[in-house]
């Protein structure tokens with residue numbers, strides 16, 4: 576499988592970092608996870624096959640994870656693509672249908688299947704076996720684990736369930752909104768995340784979703800040191816369009 580990170584930013588504006596999004600490929604089978612602002616343009620630049628990209632997972636109902644979904648669905652409709660399917664936490668169908676109603680042409684013409692997903696539910700999509708887990712955030716936030724090899728977490732405080740969920744995975748993507756000297760309510764700082772993964776067999780932790788201070792180059796070493804005080808695997812601070820092959 577190949578993963579392309581479409582955006583590593585967060586709600587505040589940061590140059591060269593789009594908001595959250597991932598493109599996951601397994602041969603001809605593709606799907607995406609989250610579509611914050613900028614993700615649509617990233618996918619356009621990658622010349623993605625829009626007909627094939629018909630499956631969209633959403634981690635949670637915050638704008639930096641889903642603002643581009645209506646733009647994508649409408650763009651696909653204008654290309655004549657068959658309807659897409661969107662999966663997200665409970666309430667996704669209500670939220671998206673209500674949002675679509677605000678734009679008459681979207682409501683009248685854009686067709687989409689929408690499925691609410693409970694934490695703990697499993698999905699089999701595009702050749703991937705997907706496990707889910709609920710995180711701890713301001714709203715219901717899901718993590719998705721693909722074929723027991725790759726896990727992508729929704730925004731969250733670091734939670735104890737993270738270690739068993741990611742055990743045996745090769746790579747875990749987790750947010751790192753803050754540096755250690757910032758508050759961590761609803762989000763993550765490096766040392767707390769490292770503590771949650773102490774003793775884990777996880778090989779690589781890829782950090783993303785940086786707020787402005789955490790995105791500064793001067794903060795990089797402190798973030799890595801904070802995590803590695805407790806976590807023994809590799810730590811990667813992710814850039815937009817970085818790719819991972821497993």
Ligand SMILES: [Zn+2]
Pocket residue numbers: 585586595637639640730784
């Ligand atoms: Zn976010």
Ligand SMILES: [Zn+2]
Pocket residue numbers: 635637712730
């Ligand atoms: Zn969030």
